[in-house]
Amino acid sequence: MLAAALPAFLASLVEFVEALTIVLAVGTTRGWRSAGLGAAAGVALLAALVAAFGPALGRVPLGALQIVVGIMLLFFGLRWLRKAVLRYAGVIAFHDETGIYERRVAGLRSAAGVATSLDWIGAGTAFNAVVLEGLEVIFIVIAVGATAGALVPAGAGAALAGIIVVVSGFALRTPLARVPENALKFAVGVMLSAFGTFWTSEGFGFTWPGSDAVLALLVAGYAVVSAAALVLAKRARVLPAGARG
Amino acid sequence: MNALRGALAELGGLFVEDRGSALAIAFVLAVVGGLAAMHRIAPQYGGAFLFTGLAGQLLVSVYVAAKRPSTGSG
Numbered sequence: 001m002l003a004a005a006l007p008a009f010l011a012s013l014v015e016f017v018e019a020l021t022i023v024l025a026v027g028t029t030r031g032w033r034s035a036g037l038g039a040a041a042g043v044a045l046l047a048a049l050v051a052a053f054g055p056a057l058g059r060v061p062l063g064a065l066q067i068v069v070g071i072m073l074l075f076f077g078l079r080w081l082r083k084a085v086l087r088y089a090g091v092i093a094f095h096d097e098t099g100i101y102e103r104r105v106a107g108l109r110s111a112a113g114v115a116t117s118l119d120w121i122g123a124g125t126a127f128n129a130v131v132l133e134g135l136e137v138i139f140i141v142i143a144v145g146a147t148a149g150a151l152v153p154a155g156a157g158a159a160l161a162g163i164i165v166v167v168s169g170f171a172l173r174t175p176l177a178r179v180p181e182n183a184l185k186f187a188v189g190v191m192l193s194a195f196g197t198f199w200t201s202e203g204f205g206f207t208w209p210g211s212d213a214v215l216a217l218l219v220a221g222y223a224v225v226s227a228a229a230l231v232l233a234k235r236a237r238v239l240p241a242g243a244r245g
Numbered sequence: 246m247n248a249l250r251g252a253l254a255e256l257g258g259l260f261v262e263d264r265g266s267a268l269a270i271a272f273v274l275a276v277v278g279g280l281a282a283m284h285r286i287a288p289q290y291g292g293a294f295l296f297t298g299l300a301g302q303l304l305v306s307v308y309v310a311a312k313r314p315s316t317g318s319g
Binding site for chain 1: 289299307308
């Protein structure tokens with residue numbers, strides 16, 4: 001039994017941590033309600049899919065899903081990374097731009113009499129990440145459990161990994177709330193860009209040395225490139241006459 | 246109609262802040278995805294190719310934004 005439960009636990013732990021990273025990133029920057037609802041909806045969909053299809057889920061075209069989610073994360077992550085770098089460089093103000101944008105959207109909403117408090121993009125991002133990683137966990141359980149003839153222990157190993165990751169996620173909420181906004185957006189931008197690059201390239205059929213372990217290298221790579229972009233922006237920035245010393 | 250405009254503005258603003266950089270990201274994805282579809286790129290180098298293109302896009306996008314006269318709000 002342990003022969004099926006342990007590999008399923010370890011492999012699932014990696015996938016759950018990846019999903020948690022995205023959910024925490026969405027929660028800290030777009031709101032916990034949206035992240036929680038998106039994640040819960042993702043879990044509900046996965047549960048319904050497992051109940052309806054069982055082991056037949058192993059035939060889901062994961063590549064197409066990876067491309068869609070990966071591209072969404074790239075647009076989302078690179079946008080934030082660019083903005084955080086420009087803020088650190090002093091090219092744009094720290095809060096004005098967001099305020100202007102939010103006032104514009106609020107104006108459009110109030111003009112139409114629409115009141116939406118849920119951040120659908122944040123919820124959608126958390127939902128997509130949970131569904132994508134959850135499907136990978138299901139594939140792991142099917143692969144490990146089917147070859148060893150032990151679907152139940154493999155499923156239990158994956159479930160234990162999920163519980164550990166969810167508990168860790170709740171514990172990390174409070175410390176993350178104390179990180180300054182721009183630092184958080186910078187870090188989230190780096191992580192989402194790394195995940196987006198990883199998933200998109202996997203969807204394209206590319207292979208990485210070390211598989212999921214390359215995510216750490218991608219995170220480091222985007223951090224280094226962003227630091228270089230910051231230096232570049234500081235040297236190149238054009239200041240309005242008399243605006244800054 | 247205004248509700249739709251509001252929703253589209255929100256959606257667009259969340260993913261596309263600067264049209265030039267969004268087009269550059271789309272261009273990199275189209276080129277790398279196209280090469281992958283035509284099997285013109287070795288699978289073991291594809292990821293590095295994609296990362297390089299996106300990192301280059303980020304550097305150019307930040308540089309171009311920094312060279313524009315600042316308005317203080319971006």
